[in-house]
Amino acid sequence: MNIILLGPPGAGKGTQATRLVDSRGMVQLSTGDMLRAAVKAGTPVGLQAKALMEAGALVPDEVVSGIIGEALDALAVDTGVIFDGYPRTQAQAHSLDALLSDRQRTLDHVIELEVDENALVERITGRFTCATCGEGYHDSFKQPKVQGECDKCHGHEFKRRPDDNEETVRTRMAEYRAKTAPILPIYEARNIVSRVDGMADMEEVAMAIAAILDGKPA
Numbered sequence: 001m002n003i004i005l006l007g008p009p010g011a012g013k014g015t016q017a018t019r020l021v022d023s024r025g026m027v028q029l030s031t032g033d034m035l036r037a038a039v040k041a042g043t044p045v046g047l048q049a050k051a052l053m054e055a056g057a058l059v060p061d062e063v064v065s066g067i068i069g070e071a072l073d074a075l076a077v078d079t080g081v082i083f084d085g086y087p088r089t090q091a092q093a094h095s096l097d098a099l100l101s102d103r104q105r106t107l108d109h110v111i112e113l114e115v116d117e118n119a120l121v122e123r124i125t126g127r128f129t130c131a132t133c134g135e136g137y138h139d140s141f142k143q144p145k146v147q148g149e150c151d152k153c154h155g156h157e158f159k160r161r162p163d164d165n166e167e168t169v170r171t172r173m174a175e176y177r178a179k180t181a182p183i184l185p186i187y188e189a190r191n192i193v194s195r196v197d198g199m200a201d202m203e204e205v206a207m208a209i210a211a212i213l214d215g216k217p218a
């Protein structure tokens, strides 16, 4: 099964993708994560992407489609894939069609996480992760149980994404509205779009997604 999780920054795509990886053995392909790794490693892709990401602008289509193609080539064809943060433009949506059909894969579901943009700014600007194990936290909603110590691995270092500041978040949202939301009709025409209330509790969102993937009525 191949699925796309779609929604503005902070809608919970990454959180829900991680849950599907744990519960269904699917693989998460997050272009944001791959680009951040490229920036950290200082690769040519990373050098090209760094300033754009810091500004909240999109990285060129051919760059992200290239890294998705390479990532797909590293997977067995029967491994289920969750596309998280890709495609983000019409050109990427068309590239994804070609990348999938070249590899005998089909797209089964596009799940849109619907959210209230103003609430998202608080959600995003407050989030931070454990630098060691990646566990997610939030200034208002989920502080570590012991201040300064990760609940999961007991690490003491935490980090924040440089693009999780209010100004950049607003730009990322504008990019979503202008370039990403318009790709939904492509998938609506194929009858593969489902919508989930992304403002609901994380568990409820996970249950709604599971029902869609299992073909159960909401």
Ligand code: AMP
Binding pocket: 009, 031, 032, 033, 035, 052, 053, 054, 056, 057, 058, 059, 060, 061, 064, 084, 085, 086, 087, 088, 092, 163, 172
């Ligand atoms: P994300 O982690 O998905 O919020 O992505 C963080 C940043 O990486 C975005 O604001 C873009 O600068 C860049 N990025 C991630 N995925 C894509 C994509 N599919 N197309 C273009 N830029 C992307």
